[in-house]
Amino acid sequence: xxxxxxxxxxxxxxxxxxxxxxxxxxxxxxxxxxxxxxxxxxxxxxxxxxxxxxxxxxxxxxxxxxxxxxxxxxxxxxxxxxxxxxxxxxxxxxxxxxxxxxxxxxxxxxxxxxxxxxxxxxxxxxxxxxxxxxxxxxxxxxxxxxxxxxxxxxxxxxxxxxxxxxxxxxxxxxxxxxxxxxxxxxxxxxxxxxxxxxxxxxxxxxxxxxxxxxxxxxxxxxxxxxxxxxxxxxxxxxxxxxxxxxxxxxxxxxxxxxxxxxxxxxxxxxxxxxxxxxxxxxxxxxxxxxxxxxxxxxxxxxxxxxxxxxxxxxxxxxxxxxxxxxxxxx
Numbered sequence: 001x002x003x004x005x006x007x008x009x010x011x012x013x014x015x016x017x018x019x020x021x022x023x024x025x026x027x028x029x030x031x032x033x034x035x036x037x038x039x040x041x042x043x044x045x046x047x048x049x050x051x052x053x054x055x056x057x058x059x060x061x062x063x064x065x066x067x068x069x070x071x072x073x074x075x076x077x078x079x080x081x082x083x084x085x086x087x088x089x090x091x092x093x094x095x096x097x098x099x100x101x102x103x104x105x106x107x108x109x110x111x112x113x114x115x116x117x118x119x120x121x122x123x124x125x126x127x128x129x130x131x132x133x134x135x136x137x138x139x140x141x142x143x144x145x146x147x148x149x150x151x152x153x154x155x156x157x158x159x160x161x162x163x164x165x166x167x168x169x170x171x172x173x174x175x176x177x178x179x180x181x182x183x184x185x186x187x188x189x190x191x192x193x194x195x196x197x198x199x200x201x202x203x204x205x206x207x208x209x210x211x212x213x214x215x216x217x218x219x220x221x222x223x224x225x226x227x228x229x230x231x232x233x234x235x236x237x238x239x240x241x242x243x244x245x246x247x248x249x250x251x252x253x254x255x256x257x258x259x260x261x262x263x264x265x266x267x268x269x270x271x272x273x274x275x276x277x278x279x280x281x282x283x284x285x286x287x288x289x290x291x292x293x294x295x296x297x298x299x300x301x302x303x304x305x306x307x308x309x310x311x312x313x314x315x316x317x318x319x320x321x322x323x324x325x326x327x328x329x330x
Contacts, residue, residue: 005046006064007039008179008202009171014043016166021050022060027164028139031147031155034168037204041075043168044117044146048072048080051144052111068111075117078109084119090247090313092124097131104135104143116145122154123311129156136162170200173274184209196278199259221256226283229330236324244317247310254307254323261300268293295328302326 005014020026030047032040046062049072053062062069071077081103083096100116108114116135118124124132136145136159145163152160152167171179173195179202180191186209197215198204208214228236244250259276266273267288275284288296306323310316 005043005050005062007042007046008176008183008206009200010039010043010168013166013168014046017043017047018050018060020060021047022058026051026144028141028143029136029145029147029163030166031149031152031160031163032166032168033149033151035150035170035199035201037198037201037207038168038170039201039203040148040168041117041119042203043166044115044148045072045075047146048077048113048115048117048144051113051115052077052079054111072115077115079111079114080117081114082117082119083121085123092118092121092128094125094127094131097124097128097135101131101135104140108142112142114140114143116143118145118147120149121147121159122149129159133158133162170198171195171202172200176200176202176205180205180209193279196274196276199276218256221253222260222277222280222283225257225260226287228324229287229328232329233325237321240317240320240324244320247316250316250320251307251310254303254310258300258303258307261296261303264288264291264296265293265300268296290330291328299327 004011005018007014017026026047030044032044034040049062049064049069050056050060052068052072054066054068055063057063064070064073068077072080075082081100083092083100085092086096100118104114104116106114118132121129121132135143147155147159147163149155152165170176173192176195176198177188177191180186180194181188184191184206194205194209197208197218224239228239231239243253260280263275263277263280263284264287265271266275267284268291275281277284302323306319309319
């Protein structure tokens with residue numbers, strides 16, 4: 001494994017966790033926060049590898065080749081219990097937490113520790129979050145819980161206070177560009193584009209490099225987002241009917257549009273901040289000539305509100321129709 005647990009960025013977090021594992025003073029629960037693709041899940045799994053490796057080269061490290069390292073590295077191990085939003089559900093349900101509690105009350109099947117990985121726990125129902133509290137308040141010495149969420153504010157203060165908070169941050173444009181050139185052996189121009197589009201989140205950059213079809217979908221969503229500004233209400237509602245059928249896809253669509261409107265805000269206010277879509281400079285230039293800073297800011301805020309509503313039980317079609325009515329008509 002590399003000096004940074006084979007992770008890009010957040011070296012401080014790796015140093016802290018490595019030191020805790022080496023000294024035996026690690027916590028029974030961690031909360032990893034930050035944007036999608038910043039490395040929350042990956043860092044949790046690296047921690048699991050460091051805790052369970054059967055042949056560590058030095059304290060706090062892991063070999064990467066033993067059965068435990070391979071299993072946790074893939075996210076598939078008998079002592080790894082994953083809780084996440086199930087397809088078709090709008091929230092993580094209490095039944096999943098009850099099952100987790102039962103499993104964690106048992107002895108680890110293969111190693112010294114069971115690892116509970118609770119992904120995007122901001123999506124948990126109130127009942128599920130309350131059920132987790134009991135597990136957090138009565139920690140089993142052979143259990144380590146790893147929660148992920150966009151930020152600490154999206155969870156209750158009671159849960160946050162019982163976890164070691166690890167606030168992960170995106171990498172700078174220059175640092176991630178250099179890291180991608182070295183890791184992927186691609187030219188600097190492509191690396192810089194991936195870095196810009198990902199907002200400095202290495203997981204997103206790597207995923208888009210491996211799956212170019214995601215970037216093709218992004219390009220289609222950006223084109224649709226601009227075309228809808230010239231569309232009438234009937235055309236906008238027809239788009240909403242099709243685009244709102246899958247909640248996850250709709251969320252990804254709105255995130256792409258949010259990046260577009262952030263760029264328009266940057267251009268209309270003549271900010272020196274880097275844009276998220278440098279490959280769409282012509283579009284940004286055209287929009288910034290037609291749209292005032294106030295209109296751009298209003299559109300950006302409308303998208304933020306719509307994304308927040310998707311985390312509730314809102315009707316996706318009504319939410320998208322409402323957003324499209326708030327976007328300007330050119």
